[in-house]
Amino acid sequence: MQRIGVFVCWCGSNIAGTVDVKAVAEALKAEPGVVFSTDYQYMCSQAGQDMIKESVREHKLTGIVICSCSPRMHEATFRKTAAAAGLNPYMVEIANIREQCSWVHKEMPIGTEKAIILGKAAVAKVNLNTPLTPGESPVTKRALVIGGGIAGIQTALDIADAGFPVDIVEKKPTIGGKMAQLDKTFPTLDCAACILTPKMVDVAQHEKIRIFSYSEVSEVKGFVGNFDVTIKKHARYVKEDVCTGCGACVEKCPMKKVPNEFNLGMDNRPAIYIPFAQAVPKVATIDPNACNMLKNGKCGLCARVCTAGAIDYKQQDEYIQEKYGAIVVATGFNPISMDKFDEFAYNQSKDVITSLEFERLTNAAGPTAGKLLRPSDGKHPHTIVFVQCVGSRCDSCAQKGKEYCSKICCMYTAKHAMLTRDKYPDTEVYVFYIDVRTPGKSFDEFYRRAVEEYDVHYIKGMVGKVTPQGDKLKVQASDLLSNKQLHIDADLVVLAAAIEPDKSARPLATMLTASMDTNDFFTEAHPKLRPVESPTAGVFLSGTCQGPKDIPETVSQAGAAASKVIGLLAKDKLKGNPCVAHSNEQMCNGCSSCERVCPYGAITYEDKEFRMPDRTTAIRRVAAVNPAVCQGCGACTVACPSGAMDLRGFMNEQIMAEVDAICK
Amino acid sequence: MQKVSQQQLIDKAVSLLADGTVSCVLGWTKGEFDYDITPALFTDEASLRQGFVWNDFCGANFSKYLVAKTRKCEGKILVFLKPCDTYSFNQLLTEHRFDREKVYAVGIPCEGMADIDKVKAICGDGISSIDCNGEKMAVQTIYEDAPVQVDASSVLAERCINCKSKKHVAYDELMGDEGDVIDSARFDEVAKLEAMTPDERFTFWQNELSRCIRCNACRDACPACTCEVCVFNNPKSGVENKSPANSFEEKMFHIIRAFHVAGRCTDCGECSRVCPQNIPLHLLNRKFIKDMNECYGEYQAGAEVGSRAPLVNYTTDDLEPGEVFNGRDSDA
Known part of the structure; x- marks a missing residue:
């Protein structure tokens, strides 16, 4: 008792x-x-x-x-x-x-x-509890970072600096992510490349960091401290360790009409390409959908001009198996598609662009070499209208856009407006907004400079319609403060498109058994107290995969995720959860019902010899649970037809006793 | 009359024993009465020729016997399987309950089995012998001089009237012709129950289950009930060996059993066949099967080895639990 x-x-x-x-x-x-x-x-x-x-x-x-x-x-x-x-x-x-x-x-x-x-x-x-002792499992002292943007880069650097090996898996041919596409960064206006590329080089040169670029995670098994991950390395048809990144192939490739994703399709690149000058790893990649040699075996020019002999048209996708103790998700974001926002004429006029496209247009390495020119006719725009909250803070019934605030748009729009007025003082700049949200260090001062020093016309109200007419864009909008309808003849309209988690995040969450919210942002273990951990042990969150963030916030969260990973990897052994399933071999039928429902693959079968009541022996198939893999979810205990499976700490008997006590 | 004769089966068994393919034969033998056929294990020709029986009363499904017998017998066991038995056979293989290598399965066609109660309803009690070999069943009673000729199709058991398949889904060798899966009306009775109000339905089951004497025959015959330790024999379960002390307990026994075999029951009908109190237990299982078919798509347990029953399988197309509940609610 x-x-x-x-x-x-x-x-x-x-x-x-x-x-x-x-x-x-x-x-x-x-x-x-x-x-x-x-x-x-x-x-x-x-x-x-x-x-x-x-x-x-x-x-x-x-x-x-x-x-x-x-x-x-x-x-x-x-x-x-x-x-x-x-x-x-x-x-x-x-x-x-x-x-x-x-x-x-x-x-x-x-x-x-x-x-x-x-x-x-x-x-x-x-009354029915029994003392339980947790088992121990070793920790693989290696971390995996999924995503090579600024979040992934910072997390990887911090973990590697603490002495633990880190692998970065990046699906694009280069790391750098969205930050590499930006021009200047708010609120200090330093150039994104100038502060990002040294970090990319640090990653490339760090002896503890390996980069799997042009790769994806294809399978995750195991548990905290002992993840078994399969990484799919897409064939880039260029030997990564041989290519010197000289660019001779890029120059000579005759297939030059492929839309350049790095410049968001505003110019073209060859079939063999290096995304940008400071790419890491700086190796060429062949686009198999564009390359004539790969499509119909005719060409082979790049192989002929490559003095290093790096071109390999026969390269296959490669699968790499690796063990990790911790996984950091840093899958980042994308601007949402503008297809559902016909009112802004994005698909009708080349001169209606998103803010990320505007970044490329003002970037010295962009399609216009940094000159702000209209995509349609290459002329300098004299009237620019910025529209905020396109797809952000939408009504849930509207069936388009997102309910949440994308957080970064107010600040980058202020930056765009200010930089435009600074470089081209003859340009009129209008910004239409619902609210201007500038909480953050030096953020409000920055916005006020745009309004007060640079005379940007901030107008509270939304743009109702943009109509291309001749070479102008007729912008109809309302000014809520003076209660007036406005008609502006603009040369360029810039849409601050909402941001959403990368499409790869949802299948990844399934693989990791990590939970997501309805917007496909990863959920944290506790919204306030454990913001960089996922509820799945050993899985950590870095950057915008968890929610909209600007660069300073992303970098601090990346560091926080790294410190959590370091804390985990610093341990030699992990204490497990003793509340795991176990099978009563005397009762087990070996029917496999439990094995089929186990989401963690923790149950295996073995043939065991049993003494039968008539003193003979019989060999029976019985279930065995690996306590290190079992997460104690209890699915097996309800699937078991004979009641042989039971969960320590939550035994059927205990649950029934609780129910009895409640119903008494 | 069955299409394959008793003599053909005996000859088949004798030849398989003689050439060493099998070391024993699982078959039927006469009990106290001609209609009281029981399972038996034969190991030599003489006992086969003397005791092996195959007629319209050989209802017993032998699949379950393989679980115990394969552990005991040296060498292979010959088992004769009617089409419906083969589903149980496959289901037990899916659950790894016996070693397939130790079994030689011979599929035999089945024209349906007779329900002795229906025979008695026609001929009365006091049956001294039944001859199933003619076109009609010849039933001799102690009260009549000449045997009463009964049309076999008029005394078919309920499970055979609503036969779901004449096709064998598993065998090593097939005797006679292969049949087809039948689009049977077996869910009509369930639909009638579903059409009742909850109170009517409760009264129906209370009436039926009140006759239960807890003899455990349904459990003992059920091919899905092969647990090493049955929950009703397990002192730790809290429901061990209880007599039907009150109406709650007698219901709980059958409801627990129905849940235990849900998704694994092939609807072979053995539970109702062996029930000495004539409780239509198969209706409980059929309700589960019908619900699962409606909620998760058609699924026949035992149709193939290794198939995943909907209740222990997750697909992204599965109904949400709430939807399932609403579905039932609107049915009622």
């Missing part, structure tokens, strides 16, 4: 406001096994914990029931308290009388009644 102590927490007035805590403590005193029951203002405080420890000694307790907040909050705290008092930490059960009781009920009698029932269920369970 257990000797159970019940500790009812007030949580200040959080619980005590709606639950008569003294009545709960009193009622639970009568439950079987309970030898001591009390209440206290803050059970999680040092004094509260000391009281628990003291009671364990004084009343020789073998089990503890804490009636308090959610176990997600303080289960770990109270398990440590129990361990300090000499109890097995798994002899502690939490009855959640805050989130599931006091916070959802308004009236004291109802709250109290439910708290007593929840307490009874926990007592019934503790």
Whole structure:
């Protein structure tokens, strides 16, 4: 028989406001096994914990029931308290009388009644609890960073600097991500390339970092500390270790009419290409959809001009298997498609562009060598209209765009407007906005400079329609402050398109069993207290895959994710969760039902010899659970037709006892 | 009358025993009465010729016997499988319940099995012998001088009237002609139950299940019930060896059993055949099968080895649990 102590927490007035805590403590005193029951203002405080420890000694307790907040909050705290008092930490059960009781009920009698029932269920369970000991598993001291943008680069550098090997998987031929496409960065206006490319070089030269460019993660197995990852390295038809990046092939390639993705299709590139001058790794890649040699075997010019002999038309996709202890997701973002926003005539006129295209138009390495010229006729635009919140902060019923604020648009639009007025003072610049949101260090000052020093016309209101007419764009808009309709003849319209997570994120989340929100942003383990960890142990989040972010925020989050990874990799052994499934071999039929439902591949079968009642032996197939792989989800226990599978810490017997206690 | 004769089966068994293909034969033998046929294991020609029986009362599905017998017998076992038995055979293979290598399966066609209660309804009690070899079934009772001629099709068991398949889905050798999967009306009875109000349905089942004497025959005959330790024999389960002390317990036994075999039940109908109280237990299982078919698409347990039953399989097309619930709700 257990000797159970019940500790009812007030949580200040959080619980005590709606639950008569003294009545709960009193009622639970009568439950079987309970030898001591009390209440206290803050059970999680040092004094509260000391009281628990003291009671364990004084009343020789073998089990503890804490009636308090959610176990997600303080289960770990109270398990440590129990361990300090000499109890097995798994002899502690939490009855959640805050989130599931006091916070959802308004009236004291109802709250109290439910708290007593929840307490009874926990007592019934503790009566059947057994001490559990977690197993240990080794940690592979290597990290995988998925995505090679500024988030991935910073995380990889920080982890590698701490001495752990890191692999970066980037699906494009070069690392650098969106930041490599930007011109200047707010609010200090330093050039993106000038601050990013040294970091890219650092990555390339770091002895602890390997870059798998033009590659994707194709399979993830295993668990925290022991992930088995398959990386698919796409054939680039150029030997990466031989190519010197001289660019002779790029120059000679006769197929020069391929839209250049790096410049968002505003100019062309050859079939063999290096995305930009500072690409890392600086090796050429052949586009198999454009290359004549690969399509019909006619050409082969690049192989002839390559003095290094790096061209290999027969190269195949390569699959690389590697073990990792931690995985960082840094898959980044893309501007949303403008297809659903016909009112802005994006698909009708070349002179309606997105902000990222504007970045390329003003970038010295862009299609116009940094001169702001209209894509349609190459003329200098004299009137530019910037439209904010295109697809951001949309009504959920509108069936287009996103409900959230993309966060970065206000600032980059202010930057675009200011830079345009600075370089081309004869240009009139209008910015249409819903709100201007500038929280951030030196952000509001920056925006005010655009308005006050550079005379950018900020107009509160949205653009209703853009109509191409001749070589002008007729912009119809409303000015909400003066309650007027505006008609502007613009030369260029720039749309601040909302940003969304990269399309590769959703299948990746499935592979990682990491959760996502409805917008396909990865969810964090706790929105405030664990912002860079995913709820899946060993998977960390860096950058815009978790939510819209600007560069400073991304870099700080990348560093935070790295420090979490370093903390994990610094450990030699990881303590597992002892609440794992196990099979009773005497009862197991070997039917494979459990194996089929196990999402972690933790169950295998073995043929075992059994003594039968008539003294013969028989060989039977029985299930065996790998406790290091099992996550304790319990799917097998309900699939098992014979009840041979059970989950330690959540045994069928315990669950039934809880149900009985509640229904009694 | 069955298309393949008793003599043909005996000859087949004798020859397979003689050439060493098998070391024993799982077959039927006469019990106390002609209609009271029970399973038996034969190991030599003499006992086969003397005791092996094959007629309209050989309803027993031998698939389940293979679980225990393959562990005990040296060498291969010859088993005769009617079409519906082959589904159970496959389902047990899917669940790795016996070693396929230790079995020699001979598929035999089946014209349907007779329900002795229907025979008795025509001929009355006191049946002394039944001859199934003629065009009609000749039933001799102690009260009559001449045997009563009964049309075999008029006394078919319910499961055979609603036969789902004359096709063998597993065998090493087939005797006679292969049949087809039949578009049977087996869910019509379930639909009738579904059309009842919840109160009517409750009364129906209360009435049926109140006759249960907890003899465990349904469980013992069921080819899906092959657990090493049955939950009803397991002291830890809390439901061990209970007599039907009250109406709650008698219902719980059958409901637990129906849940345990859900997705694995091939609808072979053995539960209802062996029930001494004539409880239509197969209707519980058929309701599950019907629901699963409606919620997750057509699925026949045992149609192929290794198939994944919808309840232990996840696909992205699966209905959300709430939708399933609503579906049932609107049915009721």
